[in-house]
Amino acid sequence: MTKLSAAMKRQVLENMFVKNYKRMWPYIKPVWGRALLTLFLAIPVGSMDAVIAWAIKPYTDAVMVEQTMQSSWYIPALIIAFTTVQGGLSYILSYLNTWVGGKITNALKADLFRKLLTFETEFFTSKNSGDILIRFNSNADAACAGLLSNLKSFVQKFFTSLSLIVVLFINSWQLALVTVAVLLFAFLPMASLKKRVAPILNNAMAIISRLTTKYNETYSGNKTIISYNLESYQEKRYVETLHKNFDLQIKVFQRTRWLTPAMHIILSIGIALALWFGSYLILSKQLTPGGFVSFLTALILLYQPMKGIGNTYSSVIMSFWAIETCFAILDTQPKILDKEGAVDMKTMQHQIGFNDVSFNYIPDVPVLKHINLTVNKGETIAIVGNSGGGKTTLVNLLPRFYDVSSGSITIDGKDIRDFTLKSLRQNIAVVFQDNFLFEGTIRENIMLGDENATEEQLQKAVKEAYLDEFLTTLKDGIDTQIGERGILLSGGQRQRVAIARAFLKNAPILVLDEATSALDNKSEAVVQKAIENLMHDKTVFVIAHRLSTIRNASKIIVVNDGQIVETGTHEDLLKVECGAYKMLYDMQFKTNNDKDKKESGDTIEK
Secondary structure: OHHHHHHHHHHHHHHHHHHHHHHHHHHHHHHHHHHHHHHHHHHHHHHOHHHHHHHHHHHHHHHHHOOOOHHHOHHHHHHHHHHHHHHHHHHHHHHHHHHHHHHHHHHHHHHHHHHHOOOOHHHHHOOOHHHHHHHHHHHHHHHOHHHHHHHHHHHHHHHHHHHHHHHHHHHOHHHHHHHHHHHHHHOHHHHHHHHHHHHHHHHHHHHHHHHHHHHHHHHHOHHHHHHOOOHHHHHHHHHHHHHHHHHHHHHHHHHHOOHHHHHHHHHHHHHHHHHHHHHHHHHOOOOOHHHHHHHHHHHHHHHHHHHHHHHHHHHHHHHHHHHHHHHHHHHOOOOOOOOOOOEOOOOOOOEEEEEEEEEOOEOOEOOEEEEEEEEEOOOEEEEEOOOOOOHHHHHHOOOOOOOOOEEEEEEOOEEHHHEOHHHHHHOEEEEOOOOOOOOOEHHHHHHOOOOOOOHHHHHHHHHHOOOHHHHOOOOOHHHOEOOHHHOOOOHHHHHHHHHHHHHHHOOOEEEEEOOOOOOOHHHHHHHHHHHHHHOOOOEEEEEOOOHHHHOOOOEEEEEEOOEEEEEEOHHHHHOOOOOHHHHHHHHHHHOOOHHHHHHHHHHHHO
């Protein structure tokens, strides 16, 4: 049973190597020539160490036995020449290793990033930023550059060891047999290494991702940390995670690095046996002094690569683990995909229908319940209701940020799941409450709406979004750098850049997700005028917190607890005594003082 188990372990390792090789081949293939040259160069670089050990035998015998240097004067020069060649080849080897490793790593990172862009919103909400960074970036370094570097080192050390073993046999086959037997015994502990390390590496990756998340939180949430005096709180959480990471590092060390001292002890036993048995062979005239010195030199030179092979093997195992992690990600299928036979959506001609739509994030915990709604082309539908009632979820289903749990959403009678994702989303523009701006210039962020837009179209979008006056106050105008996430702009300015971007996209369906709720009255007034320009000739869904902004909507629906409880115009809904909309309206306006009423009225007039 033990033999079967050992055979199975070997088979698993072989399968792992073959599987990883096959998966890595598409990345290696474009640079396979240099990759192969890298491994081939590792052979002479490693083998040349044996030249020194081999050359010592004739030189020592000539000097110590024959008492002359005439027959071996060239040997010191030969050693210098070979060492010089070895140094030059080592430089070329390191350069090629870095070049090939970088190319393979970049190709894998590009595929991982491309894969990242295919995942649905749910994927990102279920992961923290550190986890994303580790899985889609750092693991690729370990998988590619690390693996190639370790394989190069492994090949170099293997051929160093092999060539030195040859020198051992040349000098004394009896001593060599004893030494090789000891070396083979030294490799036995490697068999179970991967099994010991894999569970810890999975936990370590989770901890490292949490550390990265702490940095991201501190960067993005610095104002909250400062205003709430959370420095000590954040530091405590970070230090706790550091300690957990330290504990895992120690466990990894304990389960891998014992291999080096174990091989150190075993190899030392081999040297001791060689000294004892070699002395006997010299005294019995079966080995010359030069042969014994050459043998010991080869054995001592063999000691270092053999000791290092243990560490290199540990690193190779970790690289294989990283490869498996990367390809597990690449094999993961997003939940929201184009269905087979999906067609391109041209534009919206008639209406959008929500047909008995239900949705839940968590099984058996419904967020939307049996929603039925028809929206005709050109209508503006305002969605209001209590917080957490399902308003944002409802509009998030339209561009398929999530898919319905049951029921269907149709555009012109066709299920949106029958359209390609790209064409569906090309027909929908979304302006969020907190719009994301990319690092770069204002121009670059607006042009994301349509990268092929003309300068005239760009300037029109800027004007319609009421950005033109603001841009004149900037030294570089529309080419001003706005920093990461648009941090150098105010909230109202960021909203107007997002609106200009939506103008350029010119999609027939527009979703406004509380686009003005985070702004002050002055900023809201400007942004509201820009939104009114944007809404022209479009089918619009407006999620509104401030009811003053939706009085002119074609239809207002009130969503509470995942259900549509009221539908009608502003005037119709105000006539419903004790109605849900009237209660929301009264809470927002009727209880305000005269000044608040006037300011609200002034805002509406503007």
